[in-house]
Amino acid sequence: MMMATTNSIPAMVAAETRSHTLKTMALPQIVTIGVYGFDEARFFQRLREAKVDLFVDIRRRRALRGARYAFANSRRLQARLAELDIRYEHRLDLAPSNRTRQIQDIYDRINKHTKRERTHLSSAFAEAYRRECLTHFDIHNFLASIGPDVKTIAFFCVECEPRACHRSLVAEQFADVGAPVVHLFP
Template identity: 45%
Template sequence: MKTEIYTIGVYGSTEETFFSKLIAAQVDLFVDIRQRRGVRGNQYKYVNSNYLQAKLKELGIGYLYIKDLSPTKDIRMKQKEADKVIGETKQKRTKLGSVFVHEYVHQILEGYDIEALMRTIESEGYNRIVFFCVEEKAEACHHSLVVNRIHEIYSYSITNL
């Protein structure tokens, strides 16, 4: 079966819509690339690590956490500064700042072996893979940079859920 790559964020979703998207896309592996695996407050508690992993297991979806693909605190602060300049909040952001993109690619992606990751994932039989972080719009989150790199190497289709 052909490998398909997805991205998903949580902002703007409910628990029902979030998991429904995964089910509809027949996702078989959920790759969490957040720095911290929790979200403050009750609104998005369903993506806090323990609950999320239990729910994914119940749905028959594998879970993989890759902290090495999360942006460092320094990189996140640079994005926060860029957001402040244009008066945008993290939850309303529509795209990543150029400084964030440059730093993330240079500090994180260039040193990460995406091909080894994909070989491992595919050798375990996964072929409908979603990359997760909190931002709703893929262009506003580092998971878009990760999946774009995968697309550059493998030409896999990418769909934002």
């Protein structure tokens, strides 16, 4: 029992040190964006206006059905971002598993609204997502991996309303360490 406590002290000190380091360093601005409600021109205009350097796609499946949002399908999206000199990164570790997504799907079905009509995440989904993805997500390591030149990071999924999407939970993590967060709308 004593050994577990002793082993956890260095981990606690390391976590506190990382947290302090994050709060004292210059953090990039975080923006979030969904595709629903945008047309192609407005979507990329909003990214340019926000001066996004790094676009982080946190979708599990990177394709959308239909012509209206075809510009957000992975290959077309990456090609357009490259034209705009915006770096693209896919972070599957920040995409909810199918099992966690099912929690939200059940909640939506019970409350009789579609994914596009959803205004918020269920508390059960949020809890499962935090446990599944965010407990393993180290902001310090993430920021170190992207380099010091990135000033604005966009976290992307599909829902228009940030509170209806897991990207808002990722943004909360950054806000908790002092990063400014802005949600982009059509």
